[in-house]
Amino acid sequence: MDRLEVGRLTEVMSEHPILVTGATGKSGRRVVRQLRDKGLPVRAASRTGACVFDWRDRRTWDTALEGVRSVYLVQLDGTKLVRPFLERAVRHGVRRVVLASGRGIDDPHYVKDSGGVLDGIRDSEAAVRESGLEWTISRPGWFAQNFSEGFFADAVRSGELRLPAGDGAASFVDAEDIAAVLTDGRHAGETYEVSGPRAVTLAEAVATISEATGRAIRYVPLSAEAYVAELVRQGWPPADARAFADVIEPLREGRDAHVSDGVLRALGRPARTFAEFAASTAAQGGWPA
Ligand SMILES: NC(=O)c1ccc[n+]([C@@H]2O[C@H](COP(=O)([O-])OP(=O)(O)OC[C@H]3O[C@@H](n4cnc5c(N)ncnc54)[C@H](OP(=O)(O)O)[C@@H]3O)[C@@H](O)[C@H]2O)c1
Structure with missing residues (x-):
């Protein structure tokens, strides 16, 4: 994305609240802080967050998405809710999605996936890529x-x-580096493995x-x-x-x-x-x- 596009995106994002799910967790909390440090308006969503949002209660989704153009998704592990959520996000006029994913999801031998966590994350990534939205994915270890x-x-x-x-x-x-990659705002269509x-x-x-x-x-x-x-x-x-x-x-x-080079590639500095x-x-x- 060139400098003009970054400027346009920042403008679009700053006129509208940016939705962050999992906003009280290890990665989401840092995404919220780093976006606010850039002067951007953030809607911090989780069951106990400022915006009450429960992945399992679809009635809370519309309030979270109202007026939003950009979403940072920390998913609910063991579920496949990102796909229906993004369908609804598109109806609300969302234009951009950034997904916190995980390293190892393409390796069938990485871990015994008894809780369906990797299966859920794979579905989330596919949903993001197929959403028609501008997207960026970060895969941390x-x-x-x-x-x-x-x-x-x-x-x-x-x-x-x-x-x-x-x-x-x-x-x-x-997790500060994970949030820095997620909030950098320049990486449409990129998947970054970070370690x-x-x-x-x-x-x-x-x-x-x-x-x-x-x-x-x-x-x-x-x-x-x-x-x-x-x-x-x-x-x-x-x-x-x-x-x-x-x-x-x-x-x-x-x-x-x-070691993955996502931090260096995305941010131009070592992890x-x-x-x-x-x-x-x-x-x-x-x-x-
Ligand atoms: N930890 C690792 O080493 C690691 C490594 C690679 C990838 N990952 C992946 O990264 C993602 C984020 O992990 P994390 O460590 O940042 O998570 P975390 O610290 O456990 O935080 C989970 C967040 O999800 C929210 N949440 C829980 N249940 C919810 C529900 N039903 N509806 C809405 N929000 C809910 C929690 O807030 P409330 O309780 O307020 O709802 C919290 O904000 C996960 O998908 C994880 O698999 C983690």
């Missing part, structure tokens, strides 16, 4: 923020991260967090069976415990260790390192106490 806000935050707080991930590594990506600049093992990750926070945190590798048994002892239903162990398997197998993520989270008081 494992978020660095899983350690500070997500799956691993409780373990980081307790000082011991116990996982069936062996000495596997991943190129964890800072951090190098693979980091779980032992390295917790050592880096220890350094940034001054707290002792250790990583304890478990077998998948021992991990499932631990979760069941904590009250998890066995099927859920098994499914969660399956989610960790790509980490153990290093299936997310490769933030895990150490930069850990230090900036500490500076903002963002580590779980």
Whole structure:
């Protein structure tokens, strides 16, 4: 897209609220902040957001879409609701969609998809490409923020991260970079895979967090069976415990260790390192106490 088109798009976007779904989550919250930092009007939507929006309650969709020309979609995992949502968005006059997708969705061996998450994301991507709207897709790998806000935050707080991930590594990506790619506004028709600049093992990750926070945190590798048994002892239903162990398997197998160049391609700068993520989270008081 040339400079004139970017200008036109910014103008169109700034006259109308920009809808962001999943606006209270790890990626959506940062998309909202980064758009507002650019001076753009944002409608932050989720079940507990300023705009009450529930993917499962289609009556909330029209209010969210009223007057909107541009949408940033964080989907509801395990569903195929993006397609009907985009059909409705087109009827409301929406012209542009940006989708937060995921890396690995084209690889049938990436993960056992028991919750239908990858199937849902694949359908969302197809719906976006077939929508007739101007579109951009970002496919991030494992978020660095899983350690500070997500799956691993409780373990980081307790000082011991116990996982069936062996000495596997991943190129964890800072959600600030994910949001920066999503909100850049120049990339019509592009799909960007985004990751951090190098693979980091779980032992390295917790050592880096220890350094940034001054707290002792250790990583304890478990077998998948021992991990499932631990979760069941904590009250998890066995099927859920098994499914969660399956989610960790790509980490153990290093299936997310490769580095993608999406941040560099989209933004012309390198992705933030895990150490930069850990230090900036500490500076903002963002580590779980
Ligand atoms: N985490 C990772 O490492 C990772 C890696 C690659 C891809 N992804 C994908 O990236 C996407 C975003 O992940 P994330 O980590 O940013 O999510 P997240 O932090 O778990 O946030 C989920 C968001 O969805 C909203 N939400 C939940 N149920 C909803 C419903 N029924 N209707 C409307 N909103 C609902 C939540 O807000 P309310 O509770 O207020 O409704 C929240 O804002 C997901 O599709 C995920 O699969 C994640």
